[in-house]
Amino acid sequence: MAHHRGGLLRQHDFRSLWLGAVASQFGARMALVALPLVAVGPMHASAWQVGLVGTLGTVAFLVVGLPAGAVVDRVRQRRLLIGTDLGRAALVASLAVPAAPGGVALGQLYVVVLGVGVLTVFFDVAHQSYLPRVVRPEELVEGNARLSTTLAVAQVAGPALAGLAVELAGTGPAVLLIAAGFAGSAAYLARIRAADLRPATPGRSPLAGQIREGVAYVLRHPVLRVLALAGGAYNMFALVLQTMVPVRLVSELGASPAAASAYFSAGGAGGILGAVVARRLAQRLGKYRSAWLCLLVTAPFALLTPLIDSAGRIWLAAGGYLLLWAGATASNVAQVSLRQRLCPPELLGRMNATMRFLLGGAMPLGALLGTVLGAAADARVALWVGAVGLLLSCLPLLRLGVPADRQPG
Numbered sequence: 091m092a093h094h095r096g097g098l099l100r101q102h103d104f105r106s107l108w109l110g111a112v113a114s115q116f117g118a119r120m121a122l123v124a125l126p127l128v129a130v131g132p133m134h135a136s137a138w139q140v141g142l143v144g145t146l147g148t149v150a151f152l153v154v155g156l157p158a159g160a161v162v163d164r165v166r167q168r169r170l171l172i173g174t175d176l177g178r179a180a181l182v183a184s185l186a187v188p189a190a191p192g193g194v195a196l197g198q199l200y201v202v203v204l205g206v207g208v209l210t211v212f213f214d215v216a217h218q219s220y221l222p223r224v225v226r227p228e229e230l231v232e233g234n235a236r237l238s239t240t241l242a243v244a245q246v247a248g249p250a251l252a253g254l255a256v257e258l259a260g261t262g263p264a265v266l267l268i269a270a271g272f273a274g275s276a277a278y279l280a281r282i283r284a285a286d287l288r289p290a291t292p293g294r295s296p297l298a299g300q301i302r303e304g305v306a307y308v309l310r311h312p313v314l315r316v317l318a319l320a321g322g323a324y325n326m327f328a329l330v331l332q333t334m335v336p337v338r339l340v341s342e343l344g345a346s347p348a349a350a351s352a353y354f355s356a357g358g359a360g361g362i363l364g365a366v367v368a369r370r371l372a373q374r375l376g377k378y379r380s381a382w383l384c385l386l387v388t389a390p391f392a393l394l395t396p397l398i399d400s401a402g403r404i405w406l407a408a409g410g411y412l413l414l415w416a417g418a419t420a421s422n423v424a425q426v427s428l429r430q431r432l433c434p435p436e437l438l439g440r441m442n443a444t445m446r447f448l449l450g451g452a453m454p455l456g457a458l459l460g461t462v463l464g465a466a467a468d469a470r471v472a473l474w475v476g477a478v479g480l481l482l483s484c485l486p487l488l489r490l491g492v493p494a495d496r497q498p499g
Contacts, residue, residue: 098232103224103282110278111217111240114175117271118210119248120255121182122147124268125203127252128185128261129196139196143203150207151450158215159443160300163436167220168279168286174213175276181205183269186262215446219438222430224284230427231377235369238423242361304440308448313432316486317381317425318445322452323483324385324418329456330463330476331395338398338469345404353408360412364419372424377431380424382487388417389481396473 098104126143162170181202225233255264308314335353339345364384372380394410433441456476463472 098225098229098236101225103284104229104233106278106281107217107221107224108236108240110171110175110275111237112244112275113271113278114213114217114275115241115244116248116251117178117182117268117275118206119244120252120264120268120271121206123249123252124256124261124264125182125185125199125206127256128265129199143199146200146204147207150204150211151446154208154211155215155447155450156301156305156440156443157297158212159304159440160297161212162216162219162439162443163300163304166286167216167223167439168282170216171213171220172276172279174209174216175272175279177209178206178213179269179272179276181209182265182272185265186269215439215443218426218430218442222435222438223287224282227431230430231372231423232369234423234426234430235365235372238368238419238426239362239365242358242365242419245361246355246358300440304437304444307433307437308441308444311432314429314441314445316489317429318448320483320486321425321445321449324480325449326452326456326459327476327479327483328418329453330460330472330479331392333457333460334464334469334472334476335395337464338396338473339404342469343398343400349404353404353411356408356412357415360415361419363412364416364421365423367416368420368423371420372427377424377428381421381428382484384417384421384424385484385487388413389484392477392480396470396477 099108125147126140129140129143185199185202221233221237222230252264252268255267308318332354336347336350339350339353340347368380371384375383391410391413395407398404398407429441429445430438460472460476463475
């Protein structure tokens with residue numbers, strides 16, 4: 091694992107891992123938009139059928155999220171990454187070669203979307219667990235910052251690129267472009283020279299026992315437990331905001347859908363900004379401080395959203411949303427790097443899967459809470475609950491302090 095003074099992109103193995111992430115993340119984000127468009131366009135699917143496509147694309151995380159971590163700790167991780175990429179490429183490409191004579195059938199699309207979702211869960215957990223095998227511990231922040239920037243850009247540009255591809259070339263060429271992204275990712279990952287080490291966890295151990303071991307490790311660890319519980323609460327209240335903002339802006343204040351879209355686009359821009367500055371902040375503050383201070387400083391800007399009282403003041407809330415996402419992304423880079431340094435290599439897959447499950451599992455609860463509050467009172471009340479709850483969720487992070495992290499990096 092060579093050290094390069096010019097940065098990680100000069101290191102062959104990290105550059106290959108990063109380029110694979112670029113291709114894979116764009117493929118995954120494009121698929122989120124393009125695959126439902128296959129249902130809407132060529133299939134003329136009903137609203138509930140399109141909704142089922144979207145649901146199948148996200149439900150895999152809740153079903154296989156924890157088992158994925160145990161599997162990642164059992165197998166050679168680079169081989170798993172390449173296999174999941176090739177599997178996703180084959181599934182998506184199959185939509186360009188319909189199984190039914192009359193075209194792609196809904197059943198085929200459902201299988202593809204669910205399969206891609208499952209493989210994406212395994213890829214994401216393995217990818218986060220594999221980075222410490224490619225870079226030095228002191229380079230984790232830089233590596234995670236570059237990968238987070240890639241994800242943030244893909245989240246903003248991927249859906250737009252998918253819509254443009256479908257508009258200009260149709261769904262067939264669009265799905266082939268997505269498949270090419272996954273295949274390209276596999277090709278880049280295959281270029282990594284570092285040995286694909288044998289798993290430290292015995293493959294014969296019961297899967298359920300290994301899952302329990304990973305969950306117990308997170309919940310008993312003083313730092314990881316705080317990150318998991320505070321992060322889950324933060325995500326839950328963030329989803330209250332995200333769910334009710336369109337209702338407040340469009341239904342109650344009469345703003346255009348484009349204005350609501352601009353609000354969320356500001357969040358995407360904030361994510362890119364946060365990823366870009368994350369490394370410098372972690373170097374100046376340390377990972378412990380950066381993990382909680384970035385959230386605590388930017389969380390009050392969430393209070394700007396429920397203060398909107400006219401369509402003309404959306405820009406104020408959008409600015410706050412940009413800063414909110416910038417802080418959340420910068421904090422996430424520090425948190426992920428911290429988790430990777432604290433966790434033993436043999437538990438990385440299960441730790442990452444448990445953290446993702448706890449953090450991601452809180453999001454549907456937040457959407458449900460926002461819906462209930464909006465129906466029982468109104469959207470503004472729900473937004474106040476979301477904003478205040480988000481701010482309070484950061485307070486437990488103060489317990490992290492600055493142990494063993496007083497040096498830059």
